[in-house]
Amino acid sequence: MGAYDLEMTLNEMVLQDLMFPTLVIATDGQKAFNSPFLELSDFEPSYILDSSLNQLVRVAPSKADGDPVDIDVILEQAKAQLSPIVFEGEIVDANFFPITCKISCCFAQSPQPHWKLQFHLISNKSVDVVTHLPNGWAFAYKAGHYFSDAKNMPNNLALLVVNIDNFATINYRYGFSVGDKYLTAFGLRLKEKARDLGLTVRFSNARFGVLVDKLGDRSAQQAKSEMLAFCEQLCQLSVTGLEIDKRYTIIKSLSLGLCIHEPDFDNHLQLELNADTAMLRAARFSHSSYELADSKRSEQFYNRKIIIDELPQAIENNLFELRYQPQYQLHDGRLIGFEALSRWQHSQQGHVSPILFIEVAEELGMHFEFDLMVVGNVCRQINYWIQLGLDPVRVSVNISFKTLEMSTFVHRVCQILRELKCPTKFLEFEITETSDAKNLETLSENIQALVDLGIRIAIDDFGTGYSSLSLIRGYYKSIDTLKLDRSLIEDITGNQTAKRFAQHIVDLGKVLDLTILAEGVETAEQKHLLNEMGCQYAQGYFFDRPLDIVATEKLLRAQR
Incomplete structure (x- = not known):
């Protein structure tokens, strides 16, 4: 039987299986497949026919030892038994994303010796659930493949980021259903227009992208001109709007950022971040506009992206260290407490600013787990000091409102206290900015519940905003300490207005029977004046910088 006849026979066999993605391989390597397999993999038919099975299918590693299993081993096993072999594996799709499947493999001699593999989809994280376009995972794997080896890199690679301006107004005006339909229609339009450029994806919300990888046969100047012309076309097209449900014609402006690959780019994140930066520049205009990214890497955005990607794992693995800044009684210099400050030494970025990772934690909604992680670490440390025979002092922990x-x-705090058996008399929670608080009733209940547990409450950065005054007015009976913000301390020795303002806050503390702790004390003059004003406690570089655990324990021993 000739090769053509064999191919026809294989195709006839595979067409019998129209429900599940199916791949048939003859013993001489020829292949046939059905349309569900083609849809699942999204490869061109020629690629499937020309590729080895190992390029298309991976076997999940053995759970016992984690060693990879070659698909050829499975094929040989299938030859030796009558019933199908079922195993977990992956189809590597056109975007080089591994799609998890349960795979059934059987061998038959008729009409020609062959294996038949059927794929039952388990999960595919690379498809957007709203638009059914590829998503950010698909982009990351395809772009990552290009950057993994110089041989993979296509000429004139670029990324266009497309953002729909003020998309949220569609949801508010027409409802979320119309909003989703608009995103789907927009995605389909973008995919159609960009079909000759490359992969269209939906990154998130109203942010789409086109990974340009099909202009490799053009000169660099030609490719750049085509990309800019495409940007111009999208801007003009946005004016016509999109019709939804034959009821609404919705017109939205677009902000576009284009980044063309540079030889010194290390990975796809630089491509994405530079395109995002350019898109944000375009968003300054009130009409559809596009910007070409600067060829230089945006270090700020690049570093932030790394922190966003790795913070969840850092919290899960407790990769943060604590530093302890001592707090002293002003009139006699006695150590009365510490403020616990989190530090993150990143393997690549080095020291990460606490301002950055705390801000990112709140953006990602991980502030809850982060704060509880710090509470647990502090309780663990206090217990350790008790076991060493040291006399712990109160430790303040910053808690996001x-x-x-x-x-x-409060329930989670109680769990930590029970598990670690930490005496609450050594704990203080510092509350920061609360102007954006949404659930004031729960906030109030939780503050009182913490007080009932024996945990002290401090107001951090007091004197810098109306929200701090609101807290005092609403919860002063539950509060123990006001922390005078460092910005109010800087000029008290040379500015009478600053001095009077600080004095008023100290006097307010006396009226409300609250202790006052001054932050950011850096000179002997500041310390002396604060003591004269009646401020009880202070912390700052005049006394000590934040100390590591060795220096902290040395200080505790010296205070015995």
């Missing part, structure tokens, strides 16, 4: 207003917060 977003954490404090969550209904399960």
